[in-house]
Amino acid sequence: MDQSQEPEGPLEIAIVGDLTDNESDLTEKLLGVExxxxxxxxxxxxxxxxxxxxxxxxxxxxxxxxxTGIVTGECSSAALWPFAACERRIVTPYSVLLFHPMRWQSEENVGLSEAAEWARHFGQLEREMDDLLGELFGVSPELMAKWISPGRYVSGGEVAEAGMAELVRFNDLHKIGDMFNAAESDNHPQSNGRLKAHMPAEDRRAN
Structure with a gap:
């Protein structure tokens, strides 16, 4: 195989483990997408x-x-925001998503006034981000509040039922890769829309 040839299909990025530990690498990979x-x-x-x-x-x-975001295992806490920003979202019956209030920590030597300001800032940030998360997923603030506080593990099936992602049965996951490759070979700018149209009707959920 000619190593100079462009790889077929869209670029694939794995968000695995702690976001913070992999931020530089993930940022570089996203910047690699035109x-x-x-x-x-x-x-x-x-x-x-x-x-x-x-x-x-x-x-x-x-x-x-x-x-296109695909939850292969867990997508929890802060990882929910980049997943919600995806144009198309896919889950399996075994996907797990944890919604909970934001958690923060600071250095032990932080001053009292700084800690108070940090708490104020983080409280405001939490409210705004919770609202944005619901907006990106296209669900009501009431549903987000129900899942976020005090915190709830949500299955792929529940997420799909709420209209936040498409549910694909485990034995049908290979069809996703096949459809991406087929759409890429068509070289059409609206290939993502065609992929959804080609999904079996029982596997599609509005996102």
């Missing part, structure tokens, strides 16, 4: 820094990246 281009993002992450989550989410939207 503006308006397609990519697949596989999620198996417990979360991480909310600031890192905001940065990845912002890059996806600012560069108009047509990302």
């Amino acid at each position: 503006p308006g281009g397609e990519c697949l993002i596989y999620f198996d992450s417990p979360g991480g820094s909310p600031y890192c989550a905001m940065s990845l989410m912002t890059l996806i939207r600012m560069r108009r990246i047509r990302a």
Whole structure:
């Protein structure tokens, strides 16, 4: 095989483990997707820094990246925001998503006044990010509040039932890869829409 040839299909990115530990690498990979281009993002992450989550989410939207997010294992906490920013979202019956209030920590030597200001800032950030999460997923603030506080593990089936993602049966996952390859070979700018149209009706959920 000629190593100089471009790989077939959209760029694939794996968000695995803590977002904060992998922020530099994930940022570089997202910047490797041309503006308006397609990519697949596989999620198996417990979360991480909310600031890192905001940065990845912002890059996806600012560069108009047509990302398809697939929860291969866990997508929890801060990892929910880049997943919500994906144009298309896919889960399996075994996907797990944890919604909970933001958690923060600071250095032990932080001053009292600084800690008070940090708590104020984080409280405001939490409210705004919770609202944004519901907006990106296209669900009501009431549903987000029900899942976030005090915190709830949500299955792929529940997420799909709420209209936040498409549910694909485990034995049908190979069809996703086949459809991406087929759409890429068609070289059509609206390939993502055709992929959804070609999905079996029982496997589609509005996102």
